[in-house]
Structures are given as structure tokens and as C-alpha cells.
Amino acid sequence: MTRPEHAPDDHPAIPARRIGVLIANLGTPDATDYWSMRRYLNEFLSDERVIDLPRWKWQPILQGIILTKRPFSSGANYRSIWNNEANESPLMTITKQQVAGLRERATALWGDRVMVDYCMRYGNPSTPSVVDRMVKAGCDRILFLPLYPQYAGATSATANDQFFRALMQQKWQPAARTVAPYFARPDYIEALAGSVTRALGGAVPRKLVASYHGMPKRYLTEGDPYHCHCQQTSRLLGARLGWDSDVIDTSFQSVFGKEEWLRPYTVEHVADLARRGITEIAVISPAFSADCVETLEEVQGEIREAFMHAGGKEFTYIPCLNAEPSHLDVLTSIIAENLGGWI
Structure with a gap:
């Protein structure tokens, strides 16, 4: 943290400028109990990109019927695959592995100039919380990469929507780019x-x-x-x-x-x-x-x-490509191409 050159002593210190790469996936409940599942499903199924019925029509059905019963069955499904050792869903475990691999590659290519992090569209870590963390770490440019090879309004677009909403909360808003679908690369x-x-x-x-x-x-x-x-x-x-x-x-x-x-x-x-x-x-x-x-x-x-x-x-x-080296190489190439002109 430093003050700008020629700034007065009372000028707030600012971090060194960096570029952020924010990886986004769908999301995961924090746990498999009824209330954790209900919170997660409520956020997911209230997304108008996912269920595009009028709210006056959909919300009574969601709140009164679906969220009364579905958390039990969904919780059972998650319990059958839960990573009990780490106390998290496999999606969370794999996403952490992917980001660790991408950070290693980014450091080899660009040193500490690029910060790689991840967020979830639904659940934690939330997109706004990670965008805020990146801005506070000095990221004045952020590349947003939803991990969906094929574009869909209910996946890629809603992830982008949430990213843009997170940017609206920032006093000093970073420049932003989103990544195109890569289904045919x-x-x-x-x-x-x-x-x-x-x-x-x-x-x-x-x-x-x-x-x-x-x-x-x-x-x-x-x-x-x-x-x-x-x-x-x-x-x-x-x-x-x-x-x-x-x-x-x-x-x-x-x-x-x-x-x-x-x-x-x-x-x-x-x-x-x-x-x-x-x-x-x-x-x-x-x-x-x-x-x-x-x-x-x-x-x-x-x-x-x-x-x-x-x-x-x-x-x-x-299995999915997960954190396979070939997959991380693809994502690294996508990131490098989309950082063109920034680094």
C-alpha cells in the first residue's frame, strides 16, 4: 500500500495495481442439512434466468411447495457424494484444485501481476465478496471466466449478470472483460x-x-x-x-x-x-x-x-475434465488470449 506520488500526507494509501482473473462456477450448498439446502435452492431457483416465470406466479409455488420438500431430497443426493474429509461438495473441492493449478501457471507466466481467484453464482464464496476482495487487493482490471464451455442464459449469462451487479457496488470500479464460450476450441x-x-x-x-x-x-x-x-x-x-x-x-x-x-x-x-x-x-x-x-x-x-x-x-x-493438466492448459490459453493488451 502506497500513496500516489505528489499526494498530500492525508491521501489514502492504495495498493499496487494488479490484474484479476475471476473463475466462476454454478455453486454449492454450504452443508447438506435442510436449512443449508433451502438457502441454496432458494437463491438458485429464484434466479429469473433459471426460472423465467413471473415472480407473482413462481414465488408462491417455490416458497410454499418446492422449498418445503426439495431440500430433503436434494440434501440426500448431496450427502451421497459429499467430501466428508473436507466437509464440502466435490464441486468445491475440484474448483479449488483448478484454481490452484491456474495460479501456478499464472505465476510462471506473469509473476505477481495477475491474481487468480474463484467465486460461485449461488452460495459461497459469493461473486460480490470476491470482486470486493480483488479490488481491495489492487485489481483495476478483472477478467471474468464462467466455467461453461457452451453458452446458456441460465449459466453463462446469469454468472455475468452477477459479476456486473458486483461491479456496481464498487466506488472505484475496475475495467472488466468477460470470456466468450469455448465449446468449439x-x-x-x-x-x-x-x-x-x-x-x-x-x-x-x-x-x-x-x-x-x-x-x-x-x-x-x-x-x-x-x-x-x-x-x-x-x-x-x-x-x-x-x-x-x-x-x-x-x-x-x-x-x-x-x-x-x-x-x-x-x-x-x-x-x-x-x-x-x-x-x-x-x-x-x-x-x-x-x-x-x-x-x-x-x-x-x-x-x-x-x-x-x-x-x-x-x-x-x-469423468469431467476437472483439474486435469490438459484442461488447465486450455483455461490458461483462454486467459492469456483474453488478457491481450492488459499484460
């Missing part, structure tokens, strides 16, 4: 392909199901490009692996409510594959940058069970 596709090859030992499966988080079909017709981004990721992955076009199927999971969502639904699709005699499949989740409740509990629980119950014999889950 060759190095990202290469990292995905590498994870498939490692998991399957180089074999070509009868069927690889690329299961992406779902969204209401209506969002697609209203202009959200998510569906197209997912399809392109699957197509590029298959091309990179050199497989026939019918080996990879794209499907969507985590359907919520009565509205029609993007199809096919993964839980129905894998059961249909088994009934058609395709009894050995692999599943990958390219929309998730880190394994979480949707992959560790839903894919390896509900979706696996649906496949096996319908006659499936072998179900292989291919």
Missing part, C-alpha cells in the same frame, strides 16, 4: 478426446452418450444458442476421435417441472438404447467443467440405474 475438443481415449483405452464404444444439462425447449426458440453449441461440441468430438457419425448421441439431463425440455432426455434415452440391444455404453458430460451432483449422483445413479434396469450390461462414466 480445438484445444478444448482435444482435451475431451483425450479423456475419452484414456477412459476407454482407445476402444470405440458401441455408443457414447454425450449428456448435457437440459433447458426448456422454449429457450431455444427464443434465441438461446445452447442447444446448437452442445450439438457442435458432440460433432467436433466425434470428428476428432475419427468415429462414425452415429457413435455419439447427444442428450439432455436434469429435467425440472412439467414444461417440455430439450430432447432426448438422457434417462429415457439410455433405457431405450438398452431395450434396442445396445447393452454397453459410455457416458460423458461435456457441459460440466467439474464433476458435481449432476454427474456423480444423477448420471452415475439415476441414469445408470435406468440403463441397467432396461437390460444394460456395462455402463462407463467418463
Whole structure:
């Protein structure tokens, strides 16, 4: 902390100027008990980017019905995968590992000029709290990187919204940049392909199901490009692996409510594959940058069970890229490109 040159003695000290890189993911409850789950779900399901019904219509349903029951079932799902040693969700554990790796790479490239930190859209650490910490540490420029390869209003856009709201709270507002979706980057596709090859030992499966988080079909017709981004990721992955076009199927999971969502639904699709005699499949989740409740509990629980119950014999889950060196290399390249002109 120093005073500007030629400033009077009573001028407040300011920190040395730095560049911030803020990594953002969806979020996680602080614990699995009813009230922790209720707080988390209330914040998540009150987001109008996620549920875009009028508040007067949605909030009574959310507060009166959903948040009375859902914290119990969601808490049970989280307890089944909880990192008890660290007392946190796997998403939190993996995000910390990712950021540690990115900090190491950033230090090697830029020394102490770049500060790397992370936040969550829902839960802790909150986006406003981390933005405030970065500003107080001297960051007068912040690059914001939501960890969503494919853009969606309910993921990338709401993370950006929260980042911009956090900037509104700052007296001395830093310059800001956000990162574009990276669903088609060759190095990202290469990292995905590498994870498939490692998991399957180089074999070509009868069927690889690329299961992406779902969204209401209506969002697609209203202009959200998510569906197209997912399809392109699957197509590029298959091309990179050199497989026939019918080996990879794209499907969507985590359907919520009565509205029609993007199809096919993964839980129905894998059961249909088994009934058609395709009894050995692999599943990958390219929309998730880190394994979480949707992959560790839903894919390896509900979706696996649906496949096996319908006659499936072998179900292989291919983990997310997580803190794999190839993934961290992709993210480091994205960061370096987006810091152009700043450093």
C-alpha cells in the first residue's frame, strides 16, 4: 500500500495495481442439512434466468411447495457424494484444485501481476465478496471466466449478470472483460478426446452418450444458442476421435417441472438404447467443467440405474475434465488470449 506520488500526507494509501482473473462456477450448498439446502435452492431457483416465470406466479409455488420438500431430497443426493474429509461438495473441492493449478501457471507466466481467484453464482464464496476482495487487493482490471464451455442464459449469462451487479457496488470500479464460450476450441475438443481415449483405452464404444444439462425447449426458440453449441461440441468430438457419425448421441439431463425440455432426455434415452440391444455404453458430460451432483449422483445413479434396469450390461462414466493438466492448459490459453493488451 502506497500513496500516489505528489499526494498530500492525508491521501489514502492504495495498493499496487494488479490484474484479476475471476473463475466462476454454478455453486454449492454450504452443508447438506435442510436449512443449508433451502438457502441454496432458494437463491438458485429464484434466479429469473433459471426460472423465467413471473415472480407473482413462481414465488408462491417455490416458497410454499418446492422449498418445503426439495431440500430433503436434494440434501440426500448431496450427502451421497459429499467430501466428508473436507466437509464440502466435490464441486468445491475440484474448483479449488483448478484454481490452484491456474495460479501456478499464472505465476510462471506473469509473476505477481495477475491474481487468480474463484467465486460461485449461488452460495459461497459469493461473486460480490470476491470482486470486493480483488479490488481491495489492487485489481483495476478483472477478467471474468464462467466455467461453461457452451453458452446458456441460465449459466453463462446469469454468472455475468452477477459479476456486473458486483461491479456496481464498487466506488472505484475496475475495467472488466468477460470470456466468450469455448465449446468449439480445438484445444478444448482435444482435451475431451483425450479423456475419452484414456477412459476407454482407445476402444470405440458401441455408443457414447454425450449428456448435457437440459433447458426448456422454449429457450431455444427464443434465441438461446445452447442447444446448437452442445450439438457442435458432440460433432467436433466425434470428428476428432475419427468415429462414425452415429457413435455419439447427444442428450439432455436434469429435467425440472412439467414444461417440455430439450430432447432426448438422457434417462429415457439410455433405457431405450438398452431395450434396442445396445447393452454397453459410455457416458460423458461435456457441459460440466467439474464433476458435481449432476454427474456423480444423477448420471452415475439415476441414469445408470435406468440403463441397467432396461437390460444394460456395462455402463462407463467418463469423468469431467476437472483439474486435469490438459484442461488447465486450455483455461490458461483462454486467459492469456483474453488478457491481450492488459499484460
